[in-house]
Amino acid sequence: MSQESKWEPKLLGFLCKWCSYxxxxxxGTSRKKYPANIRIVKIPCSGRIDPLFVAKALRMGFDGVLVSGCHPGDCHYQTGNYRARRRIAITKRLMEYMGIEPERLQASWVSASEGDKWAQVVTEVTKGVKEVGPNRLFDDDGHRKEAAGQS
Amino acid sequence: MTDTEKKLQDKAKELLEQGKVEHIIGYAAGSLKFTTTPLITKDKDDARQLVINPFIVNNLSVFLNDIKGKIGIVAKPCDARSIVSLLQDQQVARENLVILGLPCQGLIDLRKVERLTGKDRDDIDDITRNGDKVTVTTGGKTQKFAAKEVIFDDCLSCETPTPPEYDFLFGEPSSATDKELGRKNIKELEAMSPQQRWDFWKQEFSRCIRCYACRQVCPACFCTRCFIEETEPQWLSPLPRWQDNLLFQTTRMLHVAGRCTDCGECERVCPVNIPLRSISKKVEEIVDELFQYKAGMDKNAERFMTAYEPSEAEDLMR
Amino acid sequence: MKKIKKSDLNKLLSQWQQKYSVFAPSNHGVVKMTAWDGKDTTFLDWYRNTVVPPKNNFLPGMEKMFDIKKDAGYKLEVTADDTKQLIFGVRPCDARALALIDVNFKDGYEDTYYLNRRKNGLLVGLGCTSPCASCFCTSLNIHPAESQDVDVMFNDIGEELLIAEVTDKGKELLAASSGLSDATAADEAKAKEAKEATFKKVTRKINTGEIKERLMPSFENEEYWKNVAAKCVSCGICTFLCPTCYCFDINDEQSKGEAARFRNWDCCSFAVYTKMPMENPREEKWRRVRQKVNHKYNFFPMIYEQIACTGCGRCIRQCPVNWDITQVLSTLPEKAKA
Incomplete structure (x- = not known):
């Protein structure tokens, strides 16, 4: 139990290089404070996101995935963020159907000028995933049930 | 031979003779009872082997990528939808196709017949369909079933008894669909808790042997190299562990979202009986519910994966 | 010869379970040999053959070969599986298939993973009574109800099962088993009759003599192979479910402070077959189909003087497109000149 309460979620962020990154x-440069739970992968556009990235991240043991791109209408490539949004929408719904907590996949629009918003998004997402609990989906030995009982 | 079969054979022969097509893809009788096999031929004399019966299960559009030149293809409604989807994705050109459309009243699922009769397909002497009734004869004994009991789940859910795209049509449309019955398995899953669903899928995918038949028979899976075979990076393990099996399949299903036409081939061919259509059908429903899109209905429609409405699905974005 | 009542089979399997890991046919989603649950013998009523062949028990779909752990000083620890498996209900075709795989894994290099499992394993055969329409074992000199490739052979004689010892291992197993009674001459006559009846039920045939004469001369007939390959979808069903196919791929995995090597089934129908060491020399589908047929009926016999097919028919029955090897073998176009 003491181990469990110290647990901090590990998040993987896929960030569009034109805006959210x-x-x-x-x-960072404005010295905004936000949880250090996230690791960031720079992608050329949120449209690069593939459900496969989410699958791989969860398989590697990340507790949550955050995809962040440009606000509607602001995509550097016109439509990449719209395409990402469709993919994320169906991925979340299918995750739920398979029995994976859909909260583990999050998405946001954060522009290059929204340092504040970024800090806020990461804070919220970290909190949300913390409530869902650790990712024990792929454990072979049923740890997940114990974890579910504890949360 | 029925009249419709005769008409189809004559048309196929004529197309080959007149040089309107170089190849015909259709169905011929299989080497086992209640089976058919794809007939892919250039020979006009082979046209007389073409059959139409309740066992023409294969989605023949999967062969379109393989074959060069003009093709005459026999297509049931779900196959025709796959063709439309391939047209949208510019995998084939309409002018290279002559679509010999078959209206469909649903195909007979041998596994269901086996379950209902308690007999192996080899021990069944005859299965005949007459309108809404299917008669199964075993050792002189006959049993009658409602068509709804023995046709594939995807046929029960079918919304297109007539192909959405064709050049010639053979036969009259009729259907014995039952949407609720067609999504029975999905309904059962939806009623479970997330943990139960996960445990269900974990168990199902622990049987997977990674033969990739599901992918190989899928017309929407036309990538020349599949992500599962990538080694740098290796996205998911090629080893048949339930974890990777499950993620491979869910990712594949998401990749074909908006292109999958619920033809049910993945589930039919799975040698270890994983209920794959319970995923593909669900994805189809999600796509329709969130984005009002049905795959393979209109060759001029914008593709699901590239189409968008600026304001859609905003509720999930932070 | 011994015999046992069908209703007492569970007692016999329970005895064996004291010493061995007993596997028997089950149908949890798919018919295959799984760890016996300690009671169920109803498979006697419905079992024809498994979908996943018993090769899975000796050459599993995936297996760990070795571990390397940082904590253990990067020492390579070879995985040793010393499980004493007793597989009940092996069909004669699948027993022969294992004997064929043995040949490959013994030739030149001895594959300890596979051979260890074989050495520790016992095969208890069960004669067929209702072969499938896809079966053609008799054309390959295999009797559907008799086998010399198992340790002990069971045959259905109505209410009872007739038991014959085949190997020394089988003899020992039976000597240590209780609850068996002696078979009478009448029992043996009954078994003989049943076996003959079963033999006649295998109606699918191939002509191996003709195939031998035609296969090599037809090798270069590209047109023919393109034609027969056209409907193949290049999936792995026929090879993975083939009881004699033994190709495998090797995969290494590493995580923090440890690494391991695994092997898993591979399939010559896949476009990416042997892609890892170099390139697949058979990029086109028709070459892969030609290879599959020739490996079983031409190349393997060239080296080992046996056809690497036992006529179990799985590749026909399970094929998504009904690609039927017996049809292909009966339509080979060329024949060697006399």
């Missing part, structure tokens, strides 16, 4: 940079 710069937004996260801005949060």
């Amino acid at each position: 710069a937004g996260a940079d801005l949060a």
